[in-house]
Amino acid sequence: MFSILSVGPIPEHIAFIMDGNRRFAKKQHLLEGDGHKAGYESLLSILTYCYELGVKFATVYAFSIENFKRQPEEVQFLMDLMVEKIEDLLREGGIISKYGMRLYFIGNLGLLSEPVQDAAEKAMRATAHNTRAVLLICVAYTSCDEMVHAVQESCQDKSDGPQASRKNGFSSLEESQICNGAEPKSCLCSPLEEGEVEYHVEREADLPIIKIGDVERHMYMSVAPDPDIVIRSSGETRLSNFLLWQTAYSPLYAPAALWPEISVWHLIWVVLDYQRKYSYLQKKRKQS
Amino acid sequence: MPRHVAVIMDGSARWARRRGLPASSGHEAGVRSLKELVELCGKWGIRILTVFAFSSENWSRPKAEVEFLMGLFERVIEFELQNFSREGVRISTIGDSSRLPKSLQKLLNKAECSTKDNSRLHLVVAVSYSGKSDIAQACKSIAHRVRDGLIQLEDIDEELIEEELATSCCEFPCPDLLIRTSGELRLSNFLLWQLAYAELFFSEALWPDFGKAEFVEALRSFQQRLRRYGSRES
Numbered sequence: 001m002f003s004i005l006s007v008g009p010i011p012e013h014i015a016f017i018m019d020g021n022r023r024f025a026k027k028q029h030l031l032e033g034d035g036h037k038a039g040y041e042s043l044l045s046i047l048t049y050c051y052e053l054g055v056k057f058a059t060v061y062a063f064s065i066e067n068f069k070r071q072p073e074e075v076q077f078l079m080d081l082m083v084e085k086i087e088d089l090l091r092e093g094g095i096i097s098k099y100g101m102r103l104y105f106i107g108n109l110g111l112l113s114e115p116v117q118d119a120a121e122k123a124m125r126a127t128a129h130n131t132r133a134v135l136l137i138c139v140a141y142t143s144c145d146e147m148v149h150a151v152q153e154s155c156q157d158k159s160d161g162p163q164a165s166r167k168n169g170f171s172s173l174e175e176s177q178i179c180n181g182a183e184p185k186s187c188l189c190s191p192l193e194e195g196e197v198e199y200h201v202e203r204e205a206d207l208p209i210i211k212i213g214d215v216e217r218h219m220y221m222s223v224a225p226d227p228d229i230v231i232r233s234s235g236e237t238r239l240s241n242f243l244l245w246q247t248a249y250s251p252l253y254a255p256a257a258l259w260p261e262i263s264v265w266h267l268i269w270v271v272l273d274y275q276r277k278y279s280y281l282q283k284k285r286k287q288s
Numbered sequence: 289m290p291r292h293v294a295v296i297m298d299g300s301a302r303w304a305r306r307r308g309l310p311a312s313s314g315h316e317a318g319v320r321s322l323k324e325l326v327e328l329c330g331k332w333g334i335r336i337l338t339v340f341a342f343s344s345e346n347w348s349r350p351k352a353e354v355e356f357l358m359g360l361f362e363r364v365i366e367f368e369l370q371n372f373s374r375e376g377v378r379i380s381t382i383g384d385s386s387r388l389p390k391s392l393q394k395l396l397n398k399a400e401c402s403t404k405d406n407s408r409l410h411l412v413v414a415v416s417y418s419g420k421s422d423i424a425q426a427c428k429s430i431a432h433r434v435r436d437g438l439i440q441l442e443d444i445d446e447e448l449i450e451e452e453l454a455t456s457c458c459e460f461p462c463p464d465l466l467i468r469t470s471g472e473l474r475l476s477n478f479l480l481w482q483l484a485y486a487e488l489f490f491s492e493a494l495w496p497d498f499g500k501a502e503f504v505e506a507l508r509s510f511q512q513r514l515r516r517y518g519s520r521e522s
Contacts, residue, residue, distance in 0.1 A: 144446050144484055147423060152444045155431040159441075210428040212420045236513070241484040248419060248480060251473040252488065284476070287345045 001268060002053050008275035011228035013057035014050060015250070017242055018043065020234030020258030027258070033077050038260035040085050044095055049264045051099045051133050053271065057224045059136040061242045065108065065145055079116050082139065086119045090126055100132030106220045107141030108149070136224055143244035146220050153218035154210050221246050228281075229274055231266070233259040249285050251277070290464035290510055292336040293329065294486065296478055297322065299470030299494030301353075306494075312356045317496035319364055328503055330375055330409040336458050337411050340478050344384065344418035361415065362392050365399055372399070376408030382454035383417030410458060417454070419480035426452035455482055462486065465510045467503075469495045487513050 018039055025035025043060065050058050062082070068075060089096050089103070096103065105120040112120070120139070216222060226246045230239070235256035239247065251274065255266045274281070297318060304314030322339065329337045342357060365379075372379055381396050388396070396415075429452045433439045439448070455461035462482045466475075471492045475483060489506040491498060 142484070144449075144481060147481065148444060148446055148449060151423075151427045151430060151449060152441055154427050155434045155444065156441055158431045159434055210424055210431055212424045215420075215424050215427050237488040237490070238486060239484065239488070244480045244484055245420065245423070247475065248477040249474055253473065284345075284474075287348050 005053060005268065005271055005275070009278045010054045011271065011274055012055065013059065013225055013227045013229075014055055015059040015061075015227035015230045015243055015247070016043075016046065017061045017230070017232035017240065018259040019232055019236055021260060023234065024258040024260045032074065033081075035260065036078065036081055040081070042260045042262055045264070046262060046267065047095060047099075047135065049267050051101070053267075056132075057134045057136065057227075059106070059138060059221075059224065059227060059243070061138045061141070061240075063107075063139045063141070064241060065111065065140055065142045066241065068111070068140075079113055083115050083119045086123050090123055096127060096130070096135075100130045101127060102130040102134045103127045104134065104136045104223055106136050106138045106146075108145050109140060111140040134224060136221070138242065141220075142241040143239075144241055147215070147245060149220070150215045150218035154214045157214070157218075158210065216245070219245060226250065229253065229270060231255070231262075231270055233257055233262050249281070251281065289333055289507070290487075291334065292338065292458070292460045292463045292465075293334055294338040294340070294463035294466045294479060294483070295325065296340045296466070296468040296472075296476060297495045297498075298468060298472055300496055302470060303494040303496045311353050312360075314496060315357060315360055319360065321496055321498050323368075324499060325503060326377065326409065326411060327375075328500060330377065332507075335410060336460060336463075337409060338382075338414060338455075338458075338463060338479070339412070340414045340417065340476075342383070342415045342417070343477060344416055344421060345477065347387065347416070358389050358392055362389075362395055365395055369399055369402065372403050372411075373406065376406045378403045378406040378410045380410065380412045380457045381415055382412060382422070382457070383415045384421065385416065387416045412455070412458060414478070417478070419475070419477045422454050422479075423449070423481055425454075449481070453481060455479065465489060465506065467491060467498075467506050469493055469498050469502075485515070487515070 021035040021039035022032050023035075024030075024038060025032050028035075030038075047058055063078060067078070088094065095101065103123045103126075105124060109117055109120060116139075221243065226248075227243065227250045230243070230247050230250050230252045232238075232252065232254050235254055237252065237254045239252070253270045253273070255262065255270075257263070257266060300314035300318040301311040302314070303317060304311050307313070325339075326337060341361065346357075347354065371377075379399050381400065385393050385396065426449050430439070430444060430448065434441060434444075450456065450461060453461065462484070463479065463486045466478075466483055466486045467489045468474075469491045471490065473490055475488075487510050489509055491502055491506060493502050
């Protein structure tokens with residue numbers, strides 16, 4: 001089946017919102033925790049299919065900042081499960097070594113407890129040299145939080161600008177690209193040094209210049225291209241604060257199956273539909 | 289009922305092509321759909337209706353089509369201005385208006401001023417709009433305020449960004465429900481920030497065919513959904 005699909009364009013990056021673990025547990029008369037464990041097994045299968053198919057990047061929404069509002073017992077359970085499963089992913093013969101996978105943990109990691117932060121950082125260091133496939137795990141993440149962080153960094157850049165470049169020994173030409181305009185009026189940055197005035201001028205109305213690219217550079221997700229497809233399980237059609245910026249042009253699929261029920265057939269169906277619309281989607285992306 | 293409904297009015301050109309008509313006929317038919325939707329929203333107590341009339345990407349369409357659309361916006365707004373006042377409709381525009389013809393810019397300003405006290409329905413028209421540009425311009429304003437010492441970097445939070453987005457003119461800037469017609473499953477750089485928790489409804493109907501029945505279907509679907517915002521339902 002995969003060789004048939006490989007004849008057509010394969011998406012480079014698929015993002016998953018893994019919704020429905022708890023509902024699955026209820027349906028199967030299991031404990032809630034077992035629903036999440038089943039969800040993990042489902043994740044391993046889907047990732048295997050993705051990488052076998054030739055998808056290079058996979059992003060999963062593991063834990064939103066909003067999820068911290070859940071019952072403390074559930075939150076703690078999920079944190080412990082994460083530490084356990086990170087170890088599992090890294091083991092010899094596991095999916096990471098099999099597919100030469102690099103791991104990124106994307107989100108406001110400072111919000112996580114120390115054991116989880118440590119496990120995440122260890123996993124990122126251990127896989128940093130891998131190049132064949134990439135798995136991005138969004139944890140303590142919301143898109144709005146990511147954008148706040150990107151805005152802060154962009155503003156920091158603009159207010160540090162020439163100071164930072166003086167410290168880093170940038171050329172005056174690069175400094176003039178940070179400050180914009182022709183007439184000497186006022187400068188964005190702090191006091192000028194003698195002899196540098198012609199490179200620190202700008203038109204009042206234009207400063208600070210911040211473009212889409214500036215914000216984008218500072219996104220946590222700038223380590224990967226935008227997703228070609230977003231799949232949300234359990235039939236809910238909303239993004240729930242996931243990759244809002246990066247999915248501006250990505251089709252969203254919402255199969256009714258709960259996350260532990262998601263199978264290779266859902267993936268095949270989605271990829272076939274993507275291939276059918278491929279040239280149209282590419283045209284729309286290029287216009288942007 | 290959702291308080292704020294957003295619509296990506298897609299499919300007018302396709303509707304025209306299927307009938308062997310020029311794209312302009314599709315857009316004109318689309319205006320009729322919009323009028324009906326504005327009426328229904330007013331009647332059913334929806335407070336805000338935001339419509340994606342023209343994206344920043346649409347500037348790359350054929351010149352003749354773009355010129356036609358600019359002319360159509362002018363004609364429709366000029367024509368409807370009196371109706372807006374009678375129906376209690378307040379009109380606002382979001383997007384980069386500097387790219388619009390001067391006459392349209394003037395008209396939009398006039399329309400915004402003359403309807404600003406109307407309170408039955410707030411119609412927000414996104415023209416020459418890009419969600420990413422909206423966020424970038426908010427970032428720029430914030431950087432300005434940081435530079436002027438009005439705020440510190442640490443003060444930058446979600447609330448601050450929301451205040452600087454173009455949708456801050458609305459009482460409830462975040463749509464509860466987004467409807468996109470013509471079967472396309474994308475947001476296409478519309479209200480990216482503001483749609484974080486919006487219920488998305490993708491309708492197969494092309495925009496000129498989107499009427500009361502299709503709107504009712506979207507509202508029914510919305511009412512059946514359980515909105516959790518990341519926590520658990522009680």
